[in-house]
Amino acid sequence: MHTIATRSAPGSKGQETAKRVRMAALKRFAGAGYAAVSMREIAADVGVRPGALYNHFPTKQDILKDLMLTHMADLLTAWDTARFPEAMDPLERFVRFHIRYHLERADEVFISYMELRNLEPDNFEIIEAERRRYEAILTSILHEGSAAGRYSVDDPKVATRAIIAMLTGIPTWYREGGHLGEHDVEDLYLTMVRKAVASETRNFQTETG
Amino acid sequence: MHTIATRSAPGSKGQETAKRVRMAALKRFAGAGYAAVSMREIAADVGVRPGALYNHFPTKQDILKDLMLTHMADLLTAWDTARFPEAMDPLERFVRFHIRYHLERADEVFISYMELRNLEPDNFEIIEAERRRYEAILTSILHEGSAAGRYSVDDPKVATRAIIAMLTGIPTWYREGGHLGEHDVEDLYLTMVRKAVASETRNFQTETG
DNA sequence: CTTGAAAATGAATGAACGTTCATTTATAGA
DNA sequence: TCTATAAATGAACGTTCATTCATTTTCAAG
Numbered sequence: 001m002h003t004i005a006t007r008s009a010p011g012s013k014g015q016e017t018a019k020r021v022r023m024a025a026l027k028r029f030a031g032a033g034y035a036a037v038s039m040r041e042i043a044a045d046v047g048v049r050p051g052a053l054y055n056h057f058p059t060k061q062d063i064l065k066d067l068m069l070t071h072m073a074d075l076l077t078a079w080d081t082a083r084f085p086e087a088m089d090p091l092e093r094f095v096r097f098h099i100r101y102h103l104e105r106a107d108e109v110f111i112s113y114m115e116l117r118n119l120e121p122d123n124f125e126i127i128e129a130e131r132r133r134y135e136a137i138l139t140s141i142l143h144e145g146s147a148a149g150r151y152s153v154d155d156p157k158v159a160t161r162a163i164i165a166m167l168t169g170i171p172t173w174y175r176e177g178g179h180l181g182e183h184d185v186e187d188l189y190l191t192m193v194r195k196a197v198a199s200e201t202r203n204f205q206t207e208t209g
Numbered sequence: 210m211h212t213i214a215t216r217s218a219p220g221s222k223g224q225e226t227a228k229r230v231r232m233a234a235l236k237r238f239a240g241a242g243y244a245a246v247s248m249r250e251i252a253a254d255v256g257v258r259p260g261a262l263y264n265h266f267p268t269k270q271d272i273l274k275d276l277m278l279t280h281m282a283d284l285l286t287a288w289d290t291a292r293f294p295e296a297m298d299p300l301e302r303f304v305r306f307h308i309r310y311h312l313e314r315a316d317e318v319f320i321s322y323m324e325l326r327n328l329e330p331d332n333f334e335i336i337e338a339e340r341r342r343y344e345a346i347l348t349s350i351l352h353e354g355s356a357a358g359r360y361s362v363d364d365p366k367v368a369t370r371a372i373i374a375m376l377t378g379i380p381t382w383y384r385e386g387g388h389l390g391e392h393d394v395e396d397l398y399l400t401m402v403r404k405a406v407a408s409e410t411r412n413f414q415t416e417t418g
Numbered sequence: 419c420t421t422g423a424a425a426a427t428g429a430a431t432g433a434a435c436g437t438t439c440a441t442t443t444a445t446a447g448a
Numbered sequence: 449t450c451t452a453t454a455a456a457t458g459a460a461c462g463t464t465c466a467t468t469c470a471t472t473t474t475c476a477a478g
Contacts, residue, residue: 017426052425185367196404257457260458268436
């Protein structure tokens with residue numbers, strides 16, 4: 001009888017250091033920007049000499065790539081596995097999910113759109129494709145709701161970008177412990193989003209002539 | 210009779226080089242980010258040796274500061290001096306102005322919120338104060354419209370951030386020559402904004418029970 | 419305990435960075 | 449034309465950067 005499959009190799013501390021590198025880089029990149037962060041700073045945060053980082057990531061660029069690819073994959077997985085009350089309509093599901101996820105993972109979200117330009121073209125394309133997949137979820141909700149007459153949306157793709165920009169802006173100003181709780185924010189934004197796509201349009205075009 | 214006030218000093222080409230430095234830095238900062246741009250690159254764009262930049266700006270940081278302070282001042286001045294048709298209501302004025310200005314000056318706008326963290330604290334505070342002044346314009350429009358019963362806005366400050374985030378996102382995807390003209394985009398967003406703050410709220414909360 | 423591979427070290431590499439400065443060049447006013 | 453000064457040069461400063469590598473340390477498996 002022998003041990004079946006302990007994956008850890010000799011001399012290994014598992015993936016512990018690699019995880020610490022990811023965490024340190026995430027904080028630093030989010031705080032100061034990829035270009036302004038040095039490998040020496042990341043190494044110091046991890047408690048290791050700079051050269052040791054290269055046992056886990058071939059280059060600084062690869063740390064950024066890892067963080068961004070992981071984030072986009074996590075985002076889509078989180079949506080696919082999210083659970084909501086039965087009665088909750090798709091638009092409310094999306095709005096609440098997006099706000100919660102973006103407040104929970106503020107650093108990942110932040111670097112994923114701030115550091116896009118620091119990605120090599122191939123990695124940039126991968127990220128962009130994932131982003132389009134995520135936006136397509138909301139576009140589809142708006143499109144179907146529009147077809148069913150529940151919403152009135154002139155251009156679902158434009159509306160998608162408008163709504164996502166609106167929601168994604170929340171982490172730039174929301175702070176825990178302020179006078180608004182996370183749930184208050186969800187409700188406020190949900191109301192605005194619902195109205196923005198509502199089919200009831202009477203009176204909206206009124207000019208103060 | 211003698212010349213009254215030629216401001217140009219001996220040996221001076223006016224402010225020509227300084228202007229070219231600003232333009233080159235603006236393009237570079239917007240494209241690659243402040244931290245990733247070198248003084249050597251800016252100098253090469255201008256057609257001058259790196260040392261010459263220091264005849265016009267004391268440090269690299271001061272170029273960024275100059276660009277951002279100028280941008281915020283220009284934005285507020287542009288709003289103050291903008292002309293609109295008499296019949297146009299304040300909300301439409303703001304939405305159209307914001308979209309036009311942000312598409313026209315995309316680079317300035319872009320660096321002014323991407324490079325905030327690269328500003329020294331004093332300069333950061335100045336920029337933030339200007340930004341609050343600008344946001345206050347929309348907040349006031351929403352507040353007054355709400356008080357007059359023309360709009361229904363639960364929290365004018367939150368609505369301000371939501372609307373501005375939504376509008377400011379446009380330059381990230383809008384491209385000239387696409388299937389939507391600038392005027393189409395204005396109309397689409399104006400409709401969504403108007404609906405989002407409209408007082409007609411019947412049916413918006415309907416759940417697909 | 420021995421072994422072997424992963425992980426970490428410590429030192430070094432060349433390149434690029436922002437900035438300085440003595441000197442030269444260009445130019446507007448006298 | 450002469451003069452004074454702004455602007456530009458060319459070379460250098462010390463520092464920091466990402467990365468490499470021979471060597472040492474760590475540690476799970478046999």
